[in-house]
Amino acid sequence: MLERLLKRGEPAPVLLDVRWRLGGPPGVEAYRKGHLPGAVFVDLDRDVAGPPGPNGRHPLPEPADFEAAMRRAGVSGDRPVVVYDGADSTAAARLWWTLRYFGHQNVRVLDGGYHAWTTAGHPVETADAEGEEGVAAEPGDFTARPGSLPVLDAAGAESLAKAGVLLDARASERYRGEVEPIDPVAGHIPGAVNAPTLGNVGVDGRFLPAELLRERFAQLGATDAVDVGAYCGSGVTAAHEILALHLAGIPAALYVGSWSAWVADPTNPVATGES
Template identity: 80%
Template sequence: MHPLIDVPALARLLRHDPPPVLLDVRWHLAGPPGIDSYRQGHLPGAVFVDLDRDVAGPPGDGGRHPLPAPADFEAAMRRAGVSGDRLVVVYDDADSTAAARLWWTLRYFGHDRVRVLDGGFRAWNEAGRPVTDEEPAVKPGDFIARPARLPVLDAEGAASLAKAGTLLDARAAERFRGETEPVDPVAGHIPGARNAPTVGNVGVDGRFLPPALLRERFAELGATDAVDVGAYCGSGVTAAHEILALTLAGIPAALYVGSWSDWITDPANPVATGNT
């Protein structure tokens, strides 16, 4: 199944019976909570999913957004109406950063029918499609979480991949270089990683670049389907966006879920700064 869906295609599917399960996962690292945006207006029938509470476990040694426990994720998705045999469409504000993390997590736990609304709420709203502030009545789903359906990396695996394959750092360039670190207590990057900020995966409208352009972008960074590829970021959210972009480019890749916030919990792990 193609991982993206556009506004016209989603509008057509929403006229079907049953329609896809719509999950609103708007999330802001800084700013108002996503639930506030949801309550102000969302796609008709959409259910809000909290990224911090539902799509990640509690912060700790595994980083700021570690994988949720299978039972916890299963319960959260069932509350949102997710079933194993029903298409799920996820969206966020525009650039799919949070939506990609939910897309990846659902697939990691065994749901194969998941798509991301390309351009998110902004694209839907700008197309003049209906928006509502009414929260739907949700029939609980029967989703069963079966973990380990996608490849993941731990700190040791990320270090090895940076040497033997291609490890992409999805954070902004100034964070990669260690010039600033607004979230984590240590600045820098994993030695051997290559910087590929997620902002380069999308256009100004928040939609993903065409696959050919994504393949060209990643090839320049040494990421192709001929080598082992992985991605990390600050806490495993924007890195999931990188995995989605790599998937569109036809490049399999593993996610370091704990990412930089996990890497720096071990003082023995080396830290690099600058462009290399």
């Protein structure tokens, strides 16, 4: 699909490499070793989120900051964008969601990411200089207009867990409160339903077919007939859940602050064990 987009001519899509792994080496190191030809590196922590604080570890960036970052990357409002990460689209989905939230109408995710591209035998580029972040894009004219996708705050997430379906995209042991490697409190938002992000993809990192995603979410009570939302630890993997729901034809709101923002307020209730 991406190959066809690249061959269509004008306007060619902007390619954004947003490889990132929590606790791992900086994504730019992987980018320097190899990336899609013409792709521009985007740093998830610096460009796609605001500074950590009471609103979570990866809160929404300020519109002006995100606009500036996307313009540096060559993003314009009338030009399609394709985003990718290493394989499973976790980081790519957060950039996909953020671009769409700020009003870009034509954003796609390369299913299977860099791994799928290289496995198919397509060419790559490298960045030779140690400090180089790769392609210097021609500046774009993207204008960030927040509010194009629904979001939840803590009160909205608490309400949705009672009146609709609030999906917790974290691993099951974190949801149950058995372990918590990052945040100071273990557990989940009372009433939330566990739907680990890894269940959205196959072993190759590609999304499951839409019908299987619909079946998965229906078993959890999430359909297009009810209000649905998602959260995770800090709003990254939950964006992957939103993308999977989108592929299944189910609109959903993102609690961007997620668990890291929820437990920053000691008055918020915490549940443990199974739902």
